[in-house]
Amino acid sequence: MQTLKHIGIIALNTFRESIRDKILYNIGLLAVGLALFSIVLGEWSVFDRAYVIKSTTLSVMSLSGLLISIFVGISLVQKEIQRRTVLTLLSKPISRATFIVGKYLGLLAVVAVHLALLTCIYYSILFLTNSEPTVSLLTAIYLIFWELAVVIAVALLFSSFSSTILSALFTLGVYFAGHLSNQLLEQIRFASRMGEMGDTSTALLEKLAVVIHAVFPGLYRYNVTSYVVHGLALPDMYLFWNTVYAIGYVGVFLAIASWWFSRRDFL
Amino acid sequence: MIQIEHLHKTYRSGFLMKPKLALKDVSLHVEPGQIYGFIGPNGAGKSTTIKVLTGLLNFDSGKVLVNGISPRDVKSRRFIGYSPEQPYFYDYLTGRELLQFYGKLVGLEGNLLNERITWALQLLHADKDWIDRRLRSYSKGMMQRVGIAQAILGKPKLLILDEPMSGLDPMGRRDVREAILELNRDGVTIFYSSHLLSDVESISHRVAMIVDGRIVREGTVDEITDSCGIEYHVRTRTAIAAKDLPEGVALAGHPQEVICADDAARDRLLRYCLDNGIAVEKMDHKRPSLEDILTEEIARADA
Numbered sequence: 384m385q386t387l388k389h390i391g392i393i394a395l396n397t398f399r400e401s402i403r404d405k406i407l408y409n410i411g412l413l414a415v416g417l418a419l420f421s422i423v424l425g426e427w428s429v430f431d432r433a434y435v436i437k438s439t440t441l442s443v444m445s446l447s448g449l450l451i452s453i454f455v456g457i458s459l460v461q462k463e464i465q466r467r468t469v470l471t472l473l474s475k476p477i478s479r480a481t482f483i484v485g486k487y488l489g490l491l492a493v494v495a496v497h498l499a500l501l502t503c504i505y506y507s508i509l510f511l512t513n514s515e516p517t518v519s520l521l522t523a524i525y526l527i528f529w530e531l532a533v534v535i536a537v538a539l540l541f542s543s544f545s546s547t548i549l550s551a552l553f554t555l556g557v558y559f560a561g562h563l564s565n566q567l568l569e570q571i572r573f574a575s576r577m578g579e580m581g582d583t584s585t586a587l588l589e590k591l592a593v594v595i596h597a598v599f600p601g602l603y604r605y606n607v608t609s610y611v612v613h614g615l616a617l618p619d620m621y622l623f624w625n626t627v628y629a630i631g632y633v634g635v636f637l638a639i640a641s642w643w644f645s646r647r648d649f650l
Numbered sequence: 651m652i653q654i655e656h657l658h659k660t661y662r663s664g665f666l667m668k669p670k671l672a673l674k675d676v677s678l679h680v681e682p683g684q685i686y687g688f689i690g691p692n693g694a695g696k697s698t699t700i701k702v703l704t705g706l707l708n709f710d711s712g713k714v715l716v717n718g719i720s721p722r723d724v725k726s727r728r729f730i731g732y733s734p735e736q737p738y739f740y741d742y743l744t745g746r747e748l749l750q751f752y753g754k755l756v757g758l759e760g761n762l763l764n765e766r767i768t769w770a771l772q773l774l775h776a777d778k779d780w781i782d783r784r785l786r787s788y789s790k791g792m793m794q795r796v797g798i799a800q801a802i803l804g805k806p807k808l809l810i811l812d813e814p815m816s817g818l819d820p821m822g823r824r825d826v827r828e829a830i831l832e833l834n835r836d837g838v839t840i841f842y843s844s845h846l847l848s849d850v851e852s853i854s855h856r857v858a859m860i861v862d863g864r865i866v867r868e869g870t871v872d873e874i875t876d877s878c879g880i881e882y883h884v885r886t887r888t889a890i891a892a893k894d895l896p897e898g899v900a901l902a903g904h905p906q907e908v909i910c911a912d913d914a915a916r917d918r919l920l921r922y923c924l925d926n927g928i929a930v931e932k933m934d935h936k937r938p939s940l941e942d943i944l945t946e947e948i949a950r951a952d953a
Contacts, residue, residue, distance in 0.1 A: 385757070392754050396740070403742050467738045471800065474704040474732035475755040478724045648661075649706040 389477045390485045397459065397489020402496075406454050411497060414447035418504055422512055433514035437612045440505045441523050445606070447501070448494055448531045449558065455493065456538030457550040459486045460644070469649055480641035487539055487637060494531050498524060523611045525622065529629040530605035534558060536636035537600075543640040544647070560595060561602030568592040600632045651808050651839045652680035652703065657712035659698055672698045674863040676712070680841055680856075682807075685834050687854035688843040689940065691948055695863045696843040697735055700812050703841070704732045717807060731806035735813040735843075737797030741786035745776070745796045748785060749803060756804030770799040773832065775825045790817030798826065802833065809833060811842035815849055827853055847940045859944060862951040867943065878943055881936045882910040884919060887929040896922050906931075 401407060421439035425432035460483075463469040473482065502524055509516035537557045541550035571592045575585040604625050610617055659673040673695050680686045690696050701707040702714055705721040719726035739748050746767065753763045771777040776795040780788070788796070794817050801809060814830070815823045827849060830840055844850050850857060851871050859867040859874070867874045889905040898915025899908050910916040916933075923930055938946075 389755060392751065396751055400740060400742065467734065467736075468740060470701075470706060470734040471732070471737060471739065471752070471797070472755075473706060474727060474730065474734075475752065476724055476727040477755060646708070648708060649701065650661075 386478070386481055389481050390488060393472075393477070393482060393485025394488035394492065397486050398492045401455050401459075401490055401493040404455055407451060407493065407497075410447050410450045410454075411500070414443050414497075414501055415504060417443040417447075418501065418508060422508060425512065425514070432512065433509075434612055436508060436512060436514050437520065438608050440501075440508065441520075441527070441608045441612075444498060444501050444505070444524060445527045445530070448498060448527060449534060451494055451497060452490070452531050452534040453538050453551055453554050453558075456490055456535045457542045457547050457554065459490060460539065460542045461547050461550070464649065473649065478641075479645040479647075480637075483539060483543065483637055483641045483644055487535060487633075490535050490539075491532055494535065495528065498528055498531075517611075517614070519611050519614070522617065522622065523607050526605040526607055526625060529626055530602050533561075533600050533602065533629050533632050533636075536633040536640070540636045540640040540643075543644045557599060558602060560599040562606070563603075564592070564596040564599050565601060565603045568596045601628070604628065651682045651684075651717055652678060652686075652841060653713065653715040654678040654699070654703075655713040657699070657702065657714060658710045659695075659702060659707065660710050672863050673702075673709070676860070676863070676865055678858055678865065678868070680839060682839050683834070683837060684855045685830065685840045685853055686842070687850035687857040688841065688860065689845075689847060689850055689857060689944060690843075690860035691944070694860045696860060697812055699860070700732075700810055700841075700843060703810060704730060729807040730810060731801035731804060731808070732810045733794075733797040733801040733812065733814060735816065736790075737793055739785050739793070739796065739800075741784065744784055745781040745788070745792070748796060749800055752800040753803045758803065766803050766805075767799075770802050773802070773829050774799055791819060791822045794818055794822070794826075798829065802838075806838065808839045808841065811840065813844060814842055815844055815846050823849065847944065851940055857940065859940075859947060861944075861947045864951075866947045866951075871940065874940065874943060875937045878938045878946075879912050881912075881938070882916045883934045883936060884908050884910060884916070885931040885933070886923065887931055890922075890928065894922075895919075 418440050421436045421443070424439055425435040428435045463472070469482075473479065502521070505520075505524075506516050508514070509520075534554065534557075538550060538554045541553040545553065568589075571585070571588050575589060607617060607621075609615075655677050657673050657676040658671070660669045661672050662669050676695070676699060678699075688696050688699070698707060702709050703716055703721055705724075705727060708722075714721055716726045717729045721727075740751075743751065749767045749770070750763060753759075753766060758766055768777065771781060774795045776792070776799060780792060781796075785793070785796070794814065798811065798814055801811070811830075814826050818826060823846070830842070831853060834840055854871065856868070856870055857874060858865050867877070869877070883902060885904075885907050887906070890908065892901055895901070895908060896915065896918035898911045899919045900911070901907075902909045908919065910919050920930070922928070
């Protein structure tokens with residue numbers, strides 16, 4: 384009970400700290416600007432206007448959320464260490480895992496508020512442009528939230544033991560690997576079936592692709608824009624299982640971050 | 651309250667993780683109710699020892715207990731208040747907001763939290779207008795007071811202060827000194843490091859001196875200074891030639907003044923003066939200060 388209370392206090396403080404971060408407002412303004420620009424794009428495009436506005440705005444939500452998760456996420460722990468505020472905080476009766484989880488939930492709350500605000504803007508644009516604002520679009524936003532939940536955990540994990548720049552690069556690496564791992568595996572299997580590569584190299588590459596696919600979180604699962612924009616139904620229990628999948632990865636990443644962080648010395 | 655036995659700590663730095671021994675076989679015992687001063691030059695290992703006690707640093711070997719609990723256990727920190735050297739805080743908060751934040755982390759809330767904040771601020775003479783200003787506008791002295799205030803909010807059994815007087819003006823030093831004494835009267839054990847040896851001499855029940863990662867002296871101020879012997883400065887009416895000085899007696903710079911290294915040298919000098927009809931004008935005994943002893947120990951370590 385006491386631990387949950389401490390997590391809440393640290394999360395609230397992290398939320399207060401993050402919403403004062405200038406980078407958040409820059410990304411937020413960029414996101415709003417791009418969402419509004421989607422109206423112009425819809426007019427110019429040869430495709431259906433509603434389709435362009437919906438897919439562009441969902442991409443903007445995902446991208447701006449990603450930028451916040453990475454750039455605010457990697458600095459959360461590093462800032463505490465560099466400014467030495469961590470010394471006073473960790474001298475209180477709180478464990479290092481509590482600190483990590485509190486920091487994580489604080490930033491997750493920031494991302495949730497960011498997505499909620501963009502969702503309001505998103506639906507306003509759809510209403511104003513008569514672009515079929517359907518409730519099913521919330522499904523895509525829900526999955527973007529869980530994708531970002533995983534990305535924040537990755538950023539926090541790397542920032543618990545490496546520098547800010549390296550953490551940003553590693554997190555971006557995991558993001559791209561997570562989005563491309565499925566495609567990579569399919570391409571290698573396809574090339575193998577078509578006999579375009581030698582047996583040895585195919586087997587080796589396939590093994591490598593399987594490992595990447597298994598280790599990195601499959602973030603491609605959280606991109607369902609084409610389904611919802613075209614009004615297609617998602618498989619049964621898709622949301623449930625992918626929520627569980629994200630929670631699982633978040634749990635593992637935070638556990639590793641806490642373990643690593645607890646081994647650290649604070650000078 | 652604090653039990654440290656044979657503590658060793660190594661830092662590793664650089665690309666090759668070159669080891670540097672920061673603490674070498676450090677042993678200390680601090681009894682409940684004591685004010686314990688921890689002195690030494692920069693880089694001697696004071697902050698390292700303090701950070702081991704607060705669980706901020708891991709250690710290689712040895713035994714460390716705080717109120718009977720290892721600092722690796724979160725529970726040990728329930729009894730501790732800690733203010734780091736040059737405390738840094740979230741500068742977007744006001745002093746009061748910061749104290750509310752830390753107060754909640756030690757389990758305070760509602761009226762009790764507000765009462766405790768008022769008490770801590772009054773104790774440190776920090777109940778001024780500036781406490782409701784953002785921390786980014788604070789001077790070093792204000793930060794130091796807020797740092798100590800956050801450490802005492804939870805009414806800890808053990809207060810650990812790393813250089814609590816640094817950055818304070820004479821009034822601030824007096825306020826902190828009085829706050830330490832008052833907390834101690836209320837039964838709080840205080841373990842603190844300081845460069846200001848006059849303050850350490852005046853308020854500490856016991857003192858440990860650390861040089862180059864080793865404890866070189868430990869005891870009450872009197873025990874430490876007595877262990878170094880007492881010098882006697884003797885002024886005579888007429889000068890004594892250097893070649894005639896008895897063993898253990900040396901010229902002091904003034905032609906009529908000599909220094910006797912110990913009691914035996916003093917007796918030899920007085921006998922010489924009686925035998926040769928030399929009148930003694932005055933004689934002072936001089937006990938070395940902590941500063942003298944520390945300087946000597948640093949020179950010995952360097953050698």
